[in-house]
Amino acid sequence: MKILGKTDFWLGITILTSGIWVFNQSQGFDETSKDYPLFLAVITVLLGVGIAVQTFTQTDEGKDSIKWLYHRMKGSLVIVVLFAAWAILLSTKTGYLLASFLTLMPVLYLLGYKKISHLVLTTFGIIAVVFTLFYLVFEVPLPLNPFVQFVFGLLN
Amino acid sequence: METIMLGFGTLLVPSVLAFLLLGVFSGLIIGSIPGLNENIAFAVFLPFSFSLAPANALALMVGVYCAAAVGGAIPAVMIKVPGTASAVLTAIDGNAMVKQGKANTALGIAISSSVFGGLASSLVLLFFAPMLADMALKFGYVENFALCVLGSAAVGGMLEKDILKGVFSAVFGLLVATIGLSLETGCPRFTFGNYSLYEGAPFVPMLVGLFGISAALELAEEVFLARREQRKVSQLPRITGSLILSLSMVKRLLPTWLNSAAIGNLVGVLPGAGMIMAIYLAYNQASHRYHRKYDNNPGEPKWGEGTPEGIAAPEASNNAVVASSMVPLLSLGIPGNSVSALFIGALMIHGMVPGPLLFINNANIAWMIIAAFFVANIAMGPMAIFVVKYVSGLVYRLPKVVLVPAIALLCLNGAFADGNSIFNIWVALGSGFVGYLFNKVGIPQAPIILALVLGQKLEDSMLNSLSISQGNWLVFVDPKNHPISFCLIIASCIFMLLPLFKFVTKQMKDKKKNLDAGI
Numbered sequence: 001m002k003i004l005g006k007t008d009f010w011l012g013i014t015i016l017t018s019g020i021w022v023f024n025q026s027q028g029f030d031e032t033s034k035d036y037p038l039f040l041a042v043i044t045v046l047l048g049v050g051i052a053v054q055t056f057t058q059t060d061e062g063k064d065s066i067k068w069l070y071h072r073m074k075g076s077l078v079i080v081v082l083f084a085a086w087a088i089l090l091s092t093k094t095g096y097l098l099a100s101f102l103t104l105m106p107v108l109y110l111l112g113y114k115k116i117s118h119l120v121l122t123t124f125g126i127i128a129v130v131f132t133l134f135y136l137v138f139e140v141p142l143p144l145n146p147f148v149q150f151v152f153g154l155l156n
Numbered sequence: 157m158e159t160i161m162l163g164f165g166t167l168l169v170p171s172v173l174a175f176l177l178l179g180v181f182s183g184l185i186i187g188s189i190p191g192l193n194e195n196i197a198f199a200v201f202l203p204f205s206f207s208l209a210p211a212n213a214l215a216l217m218v219g220v221y222c223a224a225a226v227g228g229a230i231p232a233v234m235i236k237v238p239g240t241a242s243a244v245l246t247a248i249d250g251n252a253m254v255k256q257g258k259a260n261t262a263l264g265i266a267i268s269s270s271v272f273g274g275l276a277s278s279l280v281l282l283f284f285a286p287m288l289a290d291m292a293l294k295f296g297y298v299e300n301f302a303l304c305v306l307g308s309a310a311v312g313g314m315l316e317k318d319i320l321k322g323v324f325s326a327v328f329g330l331l332v333a334t335i336g337l338s339l340e341t342g343c344p345r346f347t348f349g350n351y352s353l354y355e356g357a358p359f360v361p362m363l364v365g366l367f368g369i370s371a372a373l374e375l376a377e378e379v380f381l382a383r384r385e386q387r388k389v390s391q392l393p394r395i396t397g398s399l400i401l402s403l404s405m406v407k408r409l410l411p412t413w414l415n416s417a418a419i420g421n422l423v424g425v426l427p428g429a430g431m432i433m434a435i436y437l438a439y440n441q442a443s444h445r446y447h448r449k450y451d452n453n454p455g456e457p458k459w460g461e462g463t464p465e466g467i468a469a470p471e472a473s474n475n476a477v478v479a480s481s482m483v484p485l486l487s488l489g490i491p492g493n494s495v496s497a498l499f500i501g502a503l504m505i506h507g508m509v510p511g512p513l514l515f516i517n518n519a520n521i522a523w524m525i526i527a528a529f530f531v532a533n534i535a536m537g538p539m540a541i542f543v544v545k546y547v548s549g550l551v552y553r554l555p556k557v558v559l560v561p562a563i564a565l566l567c568l569n570g571a572f573a574d575g576n577s578i579f580n581i582w583v584a585l586g587s588g589f590v591g592y593l594f595n596k597v598g599i600p601q602a603p604i605i606l607a608l609v610l611g612q613k614l615e616d617s618m619l620n621s622l623s624i625s626q627g628n629w630l631v632f633v634d635p636k637n638h639p640i641s642f643c644l645i646i647a648s649c650i651f652m653l654l655p656l657f658k659f660v661t662k663q664m665k666d667k668k669k670n671l672d673a674g675i
Contacts, residue, residue, distance in 0.1 A: 007597050011597050011599075025346065026345075029338070029345055030341050030343045032338070032340050032341050033338035033341050033343040033345060036334060036615045036618075037331065037334045037346075040334070044324070044327055044331065047320055047324045048324075050320045051320050051321065069596055072377055073377065073592070075377060075379075075380030076374075076376045076380070079560070079564070080373070080585065080589050083564060086568075087568075087578060087582055090578055090581065091578055104561045104565065107560065107561045108561060111376065111379050111380075111560060112379065112383055123561075126558070126561055126562045126565060127565070130566055134569045138573065140569070140572065140573040140576065141576055
């Protein structure tokens with residue numbers, strides 16, 4: 001396998017670049033506060049170089065190619081994106097319950113739940129358990145939408 | 157002896173004992189939920205305890221504190237999601253053992269080790285509290301820096317496969333720990349104008365992200381792969397069979413338990429050192445012992461791939477920290493960690509002031525707390541087995557497809573609960589993705605947590621020590637004025653050089669093998 005197709009090579013380059021970025025950022029701190037991050041930045045750069053160089057001596061196992069990595073990770077990446085959408089919805093007035101419902105349904109669908117009744121019931125079950133635990137038992141103030149807040153207000 | 161009997165006398169009143177057992181049960185459940193930890197449990201129970209009699213309230217708190225660390229080991233072992241920070245290392249060997257179909261052995265080791273560690277430190281608390289408190293007072297900035305260096309050096313125990321990636325993981329954690337206002341000058345570092353980062357990167361969201369979200373993503377990957385290859389998704393192994401260890405296993409683990417409990421006791425006594433440092437030191441120590449004893453035994457798994465000692469060491473040490481962190485609190489009024497700081501709150505709610513006067517003004521309560529640690533640890537064994545078999549066991553029967561969103565939602569809620577901030581959800585999600593990516597490229601996650609915990613303390617104690625000594629770096633290796641620091645630095649050098657030495661000899665051996673084979 002060509003060096004340019006290996007994950008470790010790009011990992012080394014990314015670490016090296018991050019180290020240089022941290023070094024540059026640290027220059028902007030005051031005298032006392034910059035020494036420690038500068039020292040860490042130098043180590044990061046050295047480690048980046050080390051990891052990239054190490055790639056040249058590694059044996060080819062097929063499991064260290066960028067393609068293999070992408071193939072393995074692409075499904076999980078979609079799930080990260082869906083939960084990021086959940087976090088965005090929580091920042092709006094959608095509220096915890098609706099936002100969770102709108103996120104968990106597609107997650108379960110992607111994972112293989114195709115039957116609508118199963119999908120709805122399972123989503124409802126997970127949200128009910130987590131909501132009861134956090135909102136009702138541990139009294140964590142999860143962001144609710146105005147309608148649900150009104151209903152809870154009436155119940156109290 | 158009279159005072160100890162006074163403590164047991166106060167504890168063995170049925171209502172006090174009932175609250176202690178309730179605390180143990182609640183602690184086990186709370187600990188086993190990713191994202192919820194002893195801090196949150198304490199915060200929940202603190203207002204509740206206000207309405208209780210002092211003995212009942214404090215017994216409840218002791219129960220929760222003791223059991224949360226054990227509860228945290230259950231999801232760590234079963235799904236590689238540590239319920240609490242103290243179970244991050246248990247997840248490595250514990251989950252590997254579960255994957256080998258030995259879920260009951262892994263959980264049995266975790267529970268027995270916790271009980272052993274807890275009992276050992278309760279005994280230490282009962283008999284040696286005042287002596288240990290004196291030792292804690294000898295730790296100034298210089299000694300604290302040396303202790304942090306020793307803690308960081310414990311990463312050596314985890315650098316089995318790729319030393320560069322392991323070191324990078326620790327350096328990455330140290331870099332993340334620099335985020336926030338500089339403790340010395342108040343200069344904002346890597347905050348990008350975001351006020352939520354001024355106090356530093358939030359620890360609990362990072363922990364649930366690195367371990368919880370990334371574990372959910374790993375499970376999702378497994379489901380997607382199975383579907384692509386048109387095969388059935390494997391289920392988590394059932395917890396069947398006894399969780400009680402065989403006599404031969406107990407014999408095998410006894411030296412690890414003793415070592416780890418001793419480490420947990422010593423570290424727990426020191427204010428600010430905490431469970432994380434203890435588990436890493438114990439894990440590192442156990443790894444050296446394992447290599448010495450079992451490296452040439454072909455029937456034994458490699459370190460980090462399902463070894464009994466890899467589960468026993470962190471579990472015995474984290475529970476040893478629980479009781480020993482009470483030594484500086486009860487004897488001197490100094491909290492050893494964040495939970496014992498909350499414990500001060502519980503004592504003060506009931507009009508008691510921790511410190512030497514506690515043993516004079518409220519001797520029955522002070523000794524009852526110490527006795528409660530002992531009894532809670534005895535009760536913890538059977539109760540943990542009950543929780544594993546009849547509560548957690550049911551959860552882990554769920555199909556992986558359901559576990560993925562359930563774990564992710566639990567973790568993100570846990571992250572939110574730590575400060576009630578949506579920013580924490582983003583931190584957890586980001587850390588989860590980074591943790592998952594690190595996992596794929598072979599960067600171990602465990603050193604990040606240690607570095608995150610020690611980072612700020614390391615910098616703070618270093619700058620303060622240098623400021624006191626007018627910039628003299630030799631202050632850390634001054635055997636005359638700072639003998640403790642000197643010994644700790646020497647021990648750190650040995651810890652750091654050992655993996656490097658192993659790495660070099662392995663490289664030389666490999667080279668020789670290749671030459672012999674004519675490659």
